[in-house]
Amino acid sequence: xxxxxxxxxxxxRHPAPRHMLLLAYGLALFGNLLPxxxxxxxxxxxxxxxxxxxxxxxxxxxxxxxxxxxxGLLMDVAEGSALGTHSIAYAGLAASAQGLSxxxxxxxxxxxxxxxLALFLGLxxxxxxxxxxxxxxxxxxxxxxxxxxxAACWPLLLAGLARRLRREYGSGW
Amino acid sequence: xxxxxxxxxxxxxxxxVRAVLFILLGVCVLATDARYGVLTPVRNTLAxxxxxxxxxxxxxxxxxxxxxxxxxxxASLEADNRRLRQQLHMASVRSETQQQLLAENSDLRxxxxxxxxxxxxxxxxxxxxxxxxxxxxxxxxxKGRASGIVPGSPVIDDTGVVGQVTRAYTLTSEITLVTDxxxxxxxxxVRTGLRAVVFGTGEPGVLNLPYQxxxxxxxxxxxxxxxGVDGIYPPGxxxxxxxxxxxxxxxxxxxxxxxxxxxVDRNLALLVLSVAPDKLLELEPPQPATPAPKSKKxxxxx
Numbered sequence: 421x422x423x424x425x426x427x428x429x430x431x432x433r434h435p436a437p438r439h440m441l442l443l444a445y446g447l448a449l450f451g452n453l454l455p456x457x458x459x460x461x462x463x464x465x466x467x468x469x470x471x472x473x474x475x476x477x478x479x480x481x482x483x484x485x486x487x488x489x490x491x492g493l494l495m496d497v498a499e500g501s502a503l504g505t506h507s508i509a510y511a512g513l514a515a516s517a518q519g520l521s522x523x524x525x526x527x528x529x530x531x532x533x534x535x536x537l538a539l540f541l542g543l544x545x546x547x548x549x550x551x552x553x554x555x556x557x558x559x560x561x562x563x564x565x566x567x568x569x570x571a572a573c574w575p576l577l578l579a580g581l582a583r584r585l586r587r588e589y590g591s592g593w
Numbered sequence: 594x595x596x597x598x599x600x601x602x603x604x605x606x607x608x609x610v611r612a613v614l615f616i617l618l619g620v621c622v623l624a625t626d627a628r629y630g631v632l633t634p635v636r637n638t639l640a641x642x643x644x645x646x647x648x649x650x651x652x653x654x655x656x657x658x659x660x661x662x663x664x665x666x667x668a669s670l671e672a673d674n675r676r677l678r679q680q681l682h683m684a685s686v687r688s689e690t691q692q693q694l695l696a697e698n699s700d701l702r703x704x705x706x707x708x709x710x711x712x713x714x715x716x717x718x719x720x721x722x723x724x725x726x727x728x729x730x731x732x733x734x735x736k737g738r739a740s741g742i743v744p745g746s747p748v749i750d751d752t753g754v755v756g757q758v759t760r761a762y763t764l765t766s767e768i769t770l771v772t773d774x775x776x777x778x779x780x781x782x783v784r785t786g787l788r789a790v791v792f793g794t795g796e797p798g799v800l801n802l803p804y805q806x807x808x809x810x811x812x813x814x815x816x817x818x819x820x821g822v823d824g825i826y827p828p829g830x831x832x833x834x835x836x837x838x839x840x841x842x843x844x845x846x847x848x849x850x851x852x853x854x855x856x857v858d859r860n861l862a863l864l865v866l867s868v869a870p871d872k873l874l875e876l877e878p879p880q881p882a883t884p885a886p887k888s889k890k891x892x893x894x895x
Contacts (some may be wrong), residue, residue, distance in 0.1 A: 453650035453722060455641075465723035485615045492619075497639040497645070499724045500767045501759065502733040503632055504623030508616055515612030548622065551728040563727050 426537055428525065435482050436585060444471050444581075445491060453498060468495060469543055470570055471535065473585040474577055476517035477524050488514040492587075501551075510544045513539060529575045537571040595697055640762035647765060651721045685764060713827060714864040716740055719859050721765065730755075730770040730793065734863060737764045745825060747866045753831030753854040754778060754819060754862055768863070771832065771853050780832050781820035785810045788820050791833055791851060798835050798856065802849035807840050811849055827866065 448471035456464045472488045492507030499506070516539060517524070526536045544567055606614075664894055738761050743869045746758045748768050756770040769776050774795035774816035780802075781788050787810065791803045805811060815835040821828025833851035840847050 450646055450650055453647050455651060455654050455721070456725075485611050489615050489619065493622075493635075494643055496720060496735070497636055498643055499726045500733070500769075501724075501726045501729065502623055503626035503636060504619045504621075505726075507622065508619035511615040511619060512612065515608060515615070519608050528894055551726070560727065565685075584787060 428522075431478065432481075435479055438586075441479075441483065444475070445473075445487070447524075449491065449494065452495065463562040463569060466543075466566060466570060469510065469513060469540070470573055470577065472514050473517050473539060474581070476514045477521050478582075480518040480521040482515070485511050485514055505547065505550045508550060509543050512546055513543050516542065520525060529578050532578070533571050533574045535575045537567060540567045540570050617850055620890055625779055633653060636760070637762055640765060643762040644762070647721050647733065651719075651735070693811055714741075716742060716865040716867060718742075718766075718865055720863065728795070730756075730773040730795070730797065731759070732768050732770065733765050734768060734865070736865065737762045737766045741764050741867055742865050743867065746828045747830075749830055749864050749866065750855050752864065754826060755855045757825070758865060766865075768835070771800065772853075776830050779823045780817040780822045780827060781828075782811060783816040783818055784812070785815075788813065788822065789817075791817060798852055800851040800853055802835070802851055803846065805847045805849050807842075807845060807847050809847060811838055811847065873877060 443470070448467040449469035451465070458464065468491055472483075472491065475483050476488075488510035489507045491502060492505075492510040495506040495510075496503045520535065520539075524532055527535070544564065548563075619833070622632070650672070655840070687750075718734040718740070720732050721735045722733040724731040724733070735750075739747045742758055742761045744766075745759050748755045748758060754771060756768045756773070756776065758766050759769040760767040771778055771828055771841050772793045772795070774793055776793040778791050779788070780791045789802055789805060794801050802817075813835055816831060817828040817829055817833045817835065819830045819832055822849060831854045833853050835849060836852045838847055839849075
């Protein structure tokens with residue numbers, strides 16, 4: 421039994437409790453709603469996508485796809501975009517992350533970040549596609565800059581949040 | 594041994610099936626919302642859920658602004674004071690002139706038989722969220738139906754037109770900025786009186802003035818103000834400044850690019866004008882000279 425398999429078994433035996441997930445998603449949503457536009461050179465971060473990605477990768481069976489779907493609806497209302505835009509993007513992101521979960525967790529932080537980069541790029545492409553269906557696209561560099569920025573958050577997330585989860589919920593995290 | 598299988602093995606439908614189902618559901622929601630608008634109650638409910646979070650999310654920014662104001666030096670405050678005093682002086686002079694003009698105008702209007710223009714009710718609100726969607730330029734303000742805001746109301750700041758309320762929820766409302774691709778504002782050139790419609794381009798800080806004849810009298814630097822002919826925007830509010838005019842001999846129209854006078858990056862406080870749409874209509878409907886048209890109409894129908 422490799423350490424990865426042992427960690428997986430440990431994680432399955434001690435999943436993060438529901439209130440922990442709720443808190444994480446709530447905080448991520450709050451982070452998305454903060455007025456980031458004051459820092460005009462920075463793209464608006466998408467913490468909600470990051471949280472969905474993290475729990476889909478590390479807990480692929482405990483979060484049904486309905487959760488990212490509904491969170492997407494909330495973001496659609498906040499952004500004023502057509503209902504369904506973010507829902508499709510988030511549900512797709514969660515499904516891909518759940519499917520790739522076993523693969524991604526095999527790797528170290530750097531290789532994981534590369535996977536996350538690809539997944540965020542996919543998220544952006546889906547948003548671009550849906551936005552393009554409803555009208556012509558007018559995309560700036562900042563739109564794409566969000567992808568490496570959020571991917572860069574992944575190692576930090578692993579170092580910070582994962583360490584805390586490991587301390588509380590066993591060595592699988 | 595009769596052990597319950599672990600939840601890991603108790604999966605419902607396959608992941609791919611679930612993913613496809615949710616994406617299909619999303620597409621259905623997207624189509625229903627975009628085409629039929631029957632999901633407005635859902636949207637209103639979700640907006641109610643979001644409102645407390647949105648109100649909470651503005652607190653850190655307000656705290657930063659408050660702290661910044663607090664540590665402002667005396668010198669800058671004195672400079673501000675002097676500038677404001679000067680502005681107040683100018684404004685009072687202007688306001689006296691305006692009072693005179695208003696009185697004169699109302700007299701003239703009465704003479705001409707025009708209906709008095711309704712004075713708009715102003716509702717001050719501050720921006721609580723600036724949209725991140727690259728396909729549309731929208732902001733959310735912290736006042737909604739509860740404060741009497743209705744969809745369609747024009748929104749201004751201290752310099753001019755910012756946009757229009759497109760969705761009003763109970764506690765918040767959504768404003769589409771003039772730079773949004775779908776937004777159009779009827780304007781008038783201050784210098785020449787030329788009427789036109791200015792369109793958003795979807796690019797921040799760029800407006801388009803299409804369908805202007807190649808020989809139209811539009812020059813760089815011209816001020817565009819609302820013309821008021823639409824019955825929504827009151828006339829005379831600054832909208833944009835002409836930034837460039839390109840004449841191409843192969844094209845029947847000139848390419849006129851304008852810069853909006855306002856910007857949400859500059860101002861967080863906005864004013865929503867609430868005027869009953871019928872009050873905004875300046876001209877009375879043409880009065881029929883005789884009651885004859887009624888019978889005439891009947892004749893046409895039969």
